[in-house]
Amino acid sequence: MAGVTAEQLAASVGTTTYLDALRQAMFDALAQWPEAFIYGQDVEDPFGGAFKATKGLSTAYPERVRNAPICEDAMAGLAVGAAIYGARPILEFQFSDFASIAFNQLVNHAATTFYRTGKPCPLVVRLPMGGTAGGGPFHCQSPEAWLTYHPGLIVVAPSSVFDAYHMLKQSIACDDPVMFCENKLLYFHEKEVSEAGKSLNESTPQLPLGKAAVVREGDACTVVAYSGMVKEVMEAAERLSTRNGILVEVIDLRCLKPLDMQTIYDSLARTGRLVMVNEAWSYGGVGAQVISQVTQHAFHLLDAPPRRVSALETPIPYHPELWRSHRPHARRIVQAIIETVQY
Amino acid sequence: MTKTAIRLPQLGEAVAEATIQEWLIAVGDSIEADADIAEVETEKSVLAITSQHTGVLVEIVKEAGSACEVGDLLAWLEVEGIVEETEQSEEIDTHQTSDPTEPKPMRAPTAPALAPAGSSAGFLSPRVRSMLAETGLREADLHLVRATGTDGRVTARDIERLQAHLDTYIAHDASSLRRAVSDSMSRAWERPLATVSSLVQMDPILKHRRSIPGRPSASIYALRALALALREDDRLVRIIAGDHIYEPKHMDIALAVDAEDGVLNPVIHKVDTQGLAELDESVNNVIEQARSRKLSPDAGEGGIATISNYGSLRITWATPVPPPGQSCLLGLGSVRRHPNWNAKTNSWDCVRACEITMTFDHRIADGAAAAHLLHAVVKYLEHPERLD
Structure with missing residues (x-):
């Protein structure tokens, strides 16, 4: 065991990042399920993956962490086959943008296997998505919408360190194919200081995979977000509370398919107003789905037209300044909330 | 070269429509920015509208004489370069909002003061x-x-x-009659109402009624007087709606009747065709029905005016509100003794008289028309033999 020891991994007490939590979850999963294995480009040590999510894991489990060719189609095909035969493959794509190359395997095969054959297909695809400054059109996209479109796929998008850990483990335990959307900005910027002497793997998950969470309570407006946007919305909510005295309720969707609409309806019963924020483009997206459900089933609760904050309708710009104004940011979210609250 | 729309701008806060009076240039003519391009006539004045751009008039959409609303496309102008609103992008508003990816409903850029289609005034979520x-x-x-x-x-x-x-x-629970009156009064109050008043000498009526079977009350005289006066001049009981004025065909007049927890306005039909005795009987019937809550639901429908005898409540002067759908209400005050100058004897006589008030919808008629009608009513009431 070179580099990181199992003890170091298992006892990551202190400050834990979102990325640490993912690594920890995979480490614990490999220990818990002998049928689990990790497959991805350059995931083996010493490189340990594009974002170092698998650093140390191949050293601890040399046979079960394997490098893949640079071909997401072939990787996904192998994983579907292995899953049908009883394995629990954990695929790592370097960037979710390249899930398009594996599109056929994911939506035609993984999504339909159980429907067609009665055989479960318990695979997890880890998709690093969302923007980073300078990443440009091929390394910053958020393609969750086209994955949620297909019946048979579960799509999750954790926003916290705690959820990154537990939801990845729950996804690996799940017998359906799970598209596990990670956020690249959260990898290093989302941190949590664990309780003294307690590591993540000693905590228990608070919610099942398919439930949304109210992460901030308020009565003026419900703001629904997921993944990296929860951080932006929480910042906007704090600003509105201290500067404008507007208390918004923030819901972290956590799971994009199936959607936990009941938590949103319950919140709307308190607030009557809805702002939907996602980092992806708006057209046909998760926000469109949430709002269509709300207008159909909770019309009587609405006191203002639901509003959306999304990426602008262009490919993602390379220039850091352009990128910053292209993605939804706290200032734009604050404005949308104020307009909705004042309606 | 791009085509840009010329639209009817917001010409004043209250102006929603106008008629094109004249195009000042012909198709094919060029025009400078800010030059007058057409004259339009509004309710109150004739105004020029100007071109926002320098260009050539290529098509007139609304010819002279056409009526148009604020924001309507009037003509197309061909201009150099790209302008904000072109033929292709007509439906997209380029105003930035919090989510620029969502196209906004069309709004003419020349008409910023006009409430857009999405205005939420009066909207209940x-x-x-x-x-x-x-x-x-x-x-x-x-x-x-x-x-x-x-x-x-x-x-x-x-x-x-x-x-x-x-x-x-x-x-407490409100009675259904009280709720209906409350709704009806709210709607009635949406109109501009005005009131005129006059003193009526009542001695002639008080004497005359002794000669009529049933000894009809002042309300009966007022009903008939109003019906006959309206037959000569119905300006106060017309209805204005849309582009039309509606004149009533029959002198159907309602009478305000106190009932428990509210007022009912049963209608007496064709009042002008009934004599005083006949009217007295019709009125006694409906009052009886009203007080015993036996009026048919449509008994209050179709009246053109209402008589309110608030004098019976010992009130000398009031401005009751005409019910919705009616433009005029005649109110009768209580009869009191008044000094009246007698020119023949050069002294004050004591007469019995009452104030009558006429409250009317000021949109349909002016004060002079109301005064004219009220004087006609007074004349009938002071010469009751003409009501026979």
């Missing part, structure tokens, strides 16, 4: 509607609360505040 249904409050009750939403829209919070305010009172 689904939540507000369901709260009304839940609390049993009605739309008419919303005047009780200060609206805090955009453009004066009532929000869900406003309803909560209203409910909290009402909870500081003791609640």
Whole structure:
């Protein structure tokens, strides 16, 4: 065991990042399920993956962490086959943008296997998505919408360190194919200081995979977000509370398919107003789905037209300044909330 | 070269439409920015509209004589370069909002003062509607609360505040008649009402009624006097709606009758064709029916005016409100003794007289028409033999 020891991994007490939590979850999963294995480009040590999510894991489990060719189609095909035969493959794509190359395997095969054959297909695809400054059109996209479109796929998008850990483990335990959307900005910027002497793997998950969470309570407006946007919305909510005295309720969707609409309806019963924020483009997206459900089933609760904050309708710009104004940011979210609250 | 639209601009706060009087240039002519391009006539004046761009008039959409509304496309101008609103992008508003990816409903850039199609004034959100249904409050009750939403829209919070305010009172169930009167008065008050008044000498009627079977009350005389006066001049009982004025065909006049917890206005049909004795009988019938709550539901429909004898409540002067759908109400004050200068004897006589008031919808008639009608009524009442 070179580099990181199992003890170091298992006892990551202190400050834990979102990325640490993912690594920890995979480490614990490999220990818990002998049928689990990790497959991805350059995931083996010493490189340990594009974002170092698998650093140390191949050293601890040399046979079960394997490098893949640079071909997401072939990787996904192998994983579907292995899953049908009883394995629990954990695929790592370097960037979710390249899930398009594996599109056929994911939506035609993984999504339909159980429907067609009665055989479960318990695979997890880890998709690093969302923007980073300078990443440009091929390394910053958020393609969750086209994955949620297909019946048979579960799509999750954790926003916290705690959820990154537990939801990845729950996804690996799940017998359906799970598209596990990670956020690249959260990898290093989302941190949590664990309780003294307690590591993540000693905590228990608070919610099942398919439930949304109210992460901030308020009565003026419900703001629904997921993944990296929860951080932006929480910042906007704090600003509105201290500067404008507007208390918004923030819901972290956590799971994009199936959607936990009941938590949103319950919140709307308190607030009557809805702002939907996602980092992806708006057209046909998760926000469109949430709002269509709300207008159909909770019309009587609405006191203002639901509003959306999304990426602008262009490919993602390379220039850091352009990128910053292209993605939804706290200032734009604050404005949308104020307009909705004042309606 | 791009084509840009010329639209009818907002010409004044209250102007919603205008008629094109004349195009000042012909198709094919060029025009400078800010030069007059057409003259339009509004309700009050003739105004010039100017071209925002330098260009060539390529098509006139609204010819001279056409009526158009604010924001309507009047003509196409061909201009150099790219302008904000072109033929291709006509439906997209380029104003930036919090989410620039969502196209906004079309709004003519020349008409910023006009409430856009999405204006929320008077709009009740689904939540507000369901709260009304839940609390049993009605739309008419919303005047009780200060609206805090955009453009004066009532929000869900406003309803909560209203409910909290009402909870500081003791609640009882309102009778259905009281609720109907409340609704009807709210609607009636949406019009500009004005009142004129005059003194009527009542001695002639008080003497005359002794000769009529049933000894009809002053209300019967007033009913017939109003019907005959209206037959000569019906300007105060017309209705204005849309582009038309509607003249009544029959002198059907309602009589305000006090009932338990409200007022009913049963209608007496073709009052001008009934003599005083006949009228007295018709009126006694409906009053009896009204007080015993046996009036048919449509008994209050179709009247063109109402008589209110508030004098029976010992009130000398009042301005009752004409019910919705009617433009005029004649009120009778209580009969009192008044000094009256007698020119023959050069002294004051004591006469019995009452004030009568006429409250009318000022949109349909002016003060002079009301005065004319009231004088005609006074004349009939002071010469009751003409009502026989």
